Amino acid sequence: MTRVAAIDCGTNSIRLLVADVDPKTGELVDLDRRMTIVRLGQGVDRTGRLAPDALERTFAACREYATIVKDHGAERLRFVATSASRDAENRDEFVRGVLDILGVEPEVISGDQEAEFSFTGATKELTGRDDLAKPYLVVDIGGGSTEFVVGEDHVRAARSVDIGCVRMTERHLVHDGVVSDPPTPEQVEAIRADIEAALDLAEETVPLREARTLVGLAGSVTTISAIALDLPEYDSEAIHHSRVSYDRVREITERLLSSTHAERAAIPSMHPGRVDVIGAGALVLLSVMERIGADEVVVSEHDILDGIAWSVA
Secondary structure, three states, X not given: OEXXXXXXXXXXXXEEEEXXXXXXXXXXEEEEEEEEEOOOOOOHHHHOOOOHHHHHHHHHHHHHHHHHHHHHOOOEEEEEEOHHHHHOOOHHHHHHHHHHHHOOOOEEOOHHHXXXXXXXXXXXXXXXXXXXXXXXXXXXXXOOOEEEEEEOOOEEEEEEEOOOHHHHHHHHOXXXXXXXXXXXXXXXXXXXXXXXXXXXXXXXXXXXXXXXXXXXXXXXXHHHHHHHOOOOOOOHHHHOOOEEEHHHHHHHHHHHHOOOHHHHHOOOOOOXXXXXXXXXXXXXXXXXXXXXXXXXXXXXXXXXXXXXXXXXX
């Protein structure tokens, strides 16, 4: 076993995994897995820059994570930064801050690299299961972008497109700093149009409709699973490898897009940082399922973070 630490810094959240991994047996044992909503991508789609408040929230989380990594005695650490920091003009400020706190330089990876990590993290433990037909389509709905990866045991094709839940919310649902509550039918259709255009783009390189099993990753998808399971609180073990039917995803999406902030916040399994962006994230998932004709989505709690950990080992 090798003790490693992986940090995934996305548009909406920053996450840490400290784990013991054995590449020979394919075993990964969690020691500490946590997530902090920092909204690093706040306003990036509009300004092209990382906001000072967003940077400070992210650096505060990094300080907390640095202590945890040190306490666990991780031998290696890899820090991967995704969509928001890839797009920002002042990303050098972000890189310097992370290096000062954690002693490693964040790797601002491409969308294709992001997709590779997501696929590995989501599918490594599915090997040998005869109830899930191949090829898999892994869909990772992030804050700024969504990754689409098709493959069997390895990646065959991948594409990242800019339809994350934060980006769609900020682009279509925010006016004068206030999120529409609930969104109008016209706003929902505007999001849908962006999603459909992005799916067209993804299909230029990724054979989405060849997939036999849809695997959904990240907070929007896991939250939908938690709602479908009617959990009294967020429960990773119950959510991991749960299956949610198309009809249930459609029902939950319609509910989220027609509810108020207070109604969404009252859902027991809803993280406070997802209340305003969950509707857009759910609509991305629903649109993907409609595009490929999926009857269900297999929900995975293991994703890009696990893929990063495997790459370190």
